Amino acid sequence: MTDRYDIVVAGAGLAGSLAAAAAAKNGAKVLLLDRNKEPEVGKKTNWGWVCGDAVANSHLQFIKSKLDISFSNPELDYRVDGVIALSPDMKNRFLFDGEGYILNRPLFEAKLLKYAIKNGAEYRSEFEVEGPVIENNSVVGIFGKDSEKKHVEAHAKVVIDALGVATTLRRKLPHNPYVDKEVDIADVESTGRFIYEFDADHVDLNWYDPKNALIHLNQDISPGGYGWVFPKSNNKVNIGIGVQKESLEIRNKKFNKKDTLHTLMDEYIRSNPVLKNLRLFNEHNNGKGYWSVAVRRQMDSLVFNGYIGAGDSMAMPNPISAGGIGPAMVAGILAGENAAKAVHKGDTTVSGLWDYNIEFNESYGHKTAGLEVFRVYLQSLNNELINYGMKNFLSTKEAEDLSYGRVPELSLASKFKMVLKGASNINAFANLVYVVRKMKELNEIYANYPKSPEGFEKWREVARVPVEEAKAKFRPSPV
Numbered sequence: 001m002t003d004r005y006d007i008v009v010a011g012a013g014l015a016g017s018l019a020a021a022a023a024a025k026n027g028a029k030v031l032l033l034d035r036n037k038e039p040e041v042g043k044k045t046n047w048g049w050v051c052g053d054a055v056a057n058s059h060l061q062f063i064k065s066k067l068d069i070s071f072s073n074p075e076l077d078y079r080v081d082g083v084i085a086l087s088p089d090m091k092n093r094f095l096f097d098g099e100g101y102i103l104n105r106p107l108f109e110a111k112l113l114k115y116a117i118k119n120g121a122e123y124r125s126e127f128e129v130e131g132p133v134i135e136n137n138s139v140v141g142i143f144g145k146d147s148e149k150k151h152v153e154a155h156a157k158v159v160i161d162a163l164g165v166a167t168t169l170r171r172k173l174p175h176n177p178y179v180d181k182e183v184d185i186a187d188v189e190s191t192g193r194f195i196y197e198f199d200a201d202h203v204d205l206n207w208y209d210p211k212n213a214l215i216h217l218n219q220d221i222s223p224g225g226y227g228w229v230f231p232k233s234n235n236k237v238n239i240g241i242g243v244q245k246e247s248l249e250i251r252n253k254k255f256n257k258k259d260t261l262h263t264l265m266d267e268y269i270r271s272n273p274v275l276k277n278l279r280l281f282n283e284h285n286n287g288k289g290y291w292s293v294a295v296r297r298q299m300d301s302l303v304f305n306g307y308i309g310a311g312d313s314m315a316m317p318n319p320i321s322a323g324g325i326g327p328a329m330v331a332g333i334l335a336g337e338n339a340a341k342a343v344h345k346g347d348t349t350v351s352g353l354w355d356y357n358i359e360f361n362e363s364y365g366h367k368t369a370g371l372e373v374f375r376v377y378l379q380s381l382n383n384e385l386i387n388y389g390m391k392n393f394l395s396t397k398e399a400e401d402l403s404y405g406r407v408p409e410l411s412l413a414s415k416f417k418m419v420l421k422g423a424s425n426i427n428a429f430a431n432l433v434y435v436v437r438k439m440k441e442l443n444e445i446y447a448n449y450p451k452s453p454e455g456f457e458k459w460r461e462v463a464r465v466p467v468e469e470a471k472a473k474f475r476p477s478p479v
């Protein structure tokens with residue numbers, strides 16, 4: 001494989017297959033590489049397609065509007081009305097309305113790959129991408145091992161990095177002012193996710209709700225993260241937790257415990273009173289897995305010379321919910337379109353690829369820095385404060401606004417209630433007001449995302465300040 005491609009897409013997950021489809025549809029000669037065997041396309045690791053698999057219908061509509069692909073059963077395994085977040089004491093719930101689906105992930109990924117191939121992308125399975133080929137401070141291809149373990153280079157005008165959170169491309173870029181090579185461990189959630197068939201012991205909508213995706217906020221069960229119970233077809237459930245390493249360490253130290261992600265996961269499943277007679281549902285060997293997800297704002301720039309990143313390789317999941325399916329799909333399509341455009345223009349430098357930064361920022365990225373600040377604040381609250389806050393600080397509307405990165409006007413009613421309560425709670429409320437202010441500040445900064453690489457470094461310094469201030473102010477404090 002030498003010098004034959006306009007675009008090499010590394011990784012055929014959600015972002016990669018859609019990037020390849022969009023680039024090929026826009027006339028580029030595309031090679032799509034993935035380490036899995038074809039029937040297992042998009043599998044993240046040996047553990048399977050580890051994910052909650054919940055996606056909002058609005059994201060599926062975005063793909064339809066851009067590429068005219070429609071989805072239905074069986075790849076859309078189960079429909080839900082919305083998401084419900086429950087307080088640790090289960091006395092308060094925020095309902096986030098909005099139709100969504102729990103995917104049959106292996107079938108969904110297979111459909112995207114088929115679509116990429118139909119649009120003309122050349123697909124190579126069982127190819128391990130090991131790093132970028134660099135010439136004159138530009139990415140000009142990738143190197144790796146093919147299915148026979150032979151060293152191979154594939155050259156292209158643009159490489160799209162869609163390798164997911166453990167990307168071997170972004171981490172090996174030359175030192176540059178645009179794309180960070182590392183992600184801070186404090187910004188990563190370690191996660192466990194199992195799929196079970198079960199018998200319902202009784203009805204308790206706090207533990208299993210056939211109409212909604214449930215999220216359990218609880219700093220003891222999942223320090224620095226949350227637990228989830230997502231219904232699937234035929235009495236199956238996708239259940240999991242995410243934890244932040246430092247929060248778990250603090251919690252263990254305080255209670256003299258030695259819990260790990262694995263023990264917490266087992267406990268979370270055992271303690272669910274509704275799900276009984278659990279049988280691991282191991283179709284496609286996808287029953288039980290552990291993996292990581294970054295919960296920070298996406299990389300400040302998603303492009304370098306000859307290089308574009310999309311999806312988890314660029315830390316795109318929503319910092320509060322860890323929902324990364326939507327942004328990966330949006331980014332994949334925009335990355336493919338913009339890479340093809342840059343190839344046609346004959347400029348695949350940072351400047352030639354810059355429009356992708358602008359388009360992703362407009363479509364999704366403008367809100368994530370604010371959400372990162374909100375996440376850091378949430379991780380600084382113990383269960384008592386979360387209970388109190390969900391009861392008194394926020395209305396459902398305000399919580400919904402926050403979760404979408406919109407800045408709510410906090411109601412006076414909540415403020416009055418605060419005055420009547422103890423000093424520590426007033427403090428927590430004052431902190432929430434601070435966070436909302438920082439979110440507003442960041443939304444304004446991101447509204448002024450630079451229109452070209454000139455001015456980027458200056459913008460970046462400005463954008464970092466509110467995030468760093470919030471991180472210095474709020475330390476993980478789960479107990």
Ligand SMILES: Cc1cc2nc3c(=O)[nH]c(=O)nc-3n(C[C@H](O)[C@H](O)[C@H](O)COP(=O)(O)OP(=O)(O)OC[C@H]3O[C@@H](n4cnc5c(N)ncnc54)[C@H](O)[C@@H]3O)c2cc1C
Pocket residue numbers: 010011012013014015016033034035036041042043044045050051052053054055127128129130162163164165166167168191192193240291292293310311312313317322323324325326328
């Ligand atoms: C436990 C868990 C639960 C989650 N729950 C949800 C949820 O309910 N809703 C939601 O929206 N998001 C959720 N997310 C996030 C979501 O799963 C990701 O954001 C999404 O999968 C990102 O897609 P991607 O295409 O960027 O990367 P990936 O899905 O990771 O795909 C990357 C592809 O690249 C391949 N690859 C990787 N390295 C190499 C290599 N070196 N050579 C060749 N191929 C390689 C992989 O095998 C894979 O096929 C969850 C994440 C986790 C871990």
